Amino acid sequence: METNAQNSNMGVLKIKEATNNYTLTRYPASEHTSFFVKHYWCVSWDVSEKEQFLQDVIPNPCVNLVVEHNKTGIFGPTKRKFSYLVKGKGIVFGVKFRPGGFYPFIKKSVSDLSSLPMNVQDVFGVSTQTLEETILFEQDAQLATKYIENIIEESLPKRDEQITFVNQIIDLIISEQSITKVEHLCDHFHIHKRKLQRIFQQYVGVSPKWVIKLYRLQNAAEIIENNNDHNWIDLSMQLGYYDQSHFIRDFKTIIGKTPEEYAK
Helix, strand or coil: CEECCCCCCCCECCHHHHCCCEEEEEEECCCCCCCCEEEEEEEEEECCCCCCEEEEECCCCCCEEEECCCCCEEECCCCCCEEEEECCEEEEEEEEECCCCCHHHHCCCHHHHHCCCECHHHHHCCCHHHHHHHHCCCCCHHHHHHHHHHHHHHCCCCCCHHHHHHHHHHHHHHHCCCCCCHHHHHHHHCCCHHHHHHHHHHHHCCCHHHHHHHHHHHHHHHHHHHCCCCCHHHHHHHCCCCCHHHHHHHHHHHHCCCHHHHHC
């Protein structure tokens, strides 16, 4: 099941089917960290008596600090859908930073994280072993949240108002499905296209064009899930695509399947 959810699916595809097999919980950031941190999250599962399965998750424009046995690290935004093998019994804990919210901690382009995760100790001064032993064996997830929040608070940088600007832009992309081009953002926020692109590469790690595509295709996936009558031409036009093949290609890149395959 899913608890304390703010969005419809948090980027998890076919959430109704998925959450029968695991528990997904989010915890709000404190007043001290909420400028940088979107929320804390915890996924736990026990499918010991069930078949293992692949859970598809679509990307998002956020940096995540992930605490998982032998896999702990700080991961930048990915540009494609990824699949997680759920088997046996397990738990993963994470910190989801706001878009742009991780940049002040490292003062270098977040796009550098797209190919290689960062070691937690390099940023927050705590070893991955300590994090895993403390958080993954803590029975109370709220105590685990408080522990890692204290670590982040000790390293809090000065507030950077570009983070506010970036989130205003992304909030508009999410709320207004009519936003299908970078030029729409430039007109709305009165900013030159190249400057906007530089800000996103530096703070978010991906381009504004990619963020628009991500959310429009996520809208498409939700429409497909909730509607049995599919007209791919109309849907692609609705999302700003004038070439149906281009829409199908982008959909498969982000979602992992063609629209027709996803509808089955």
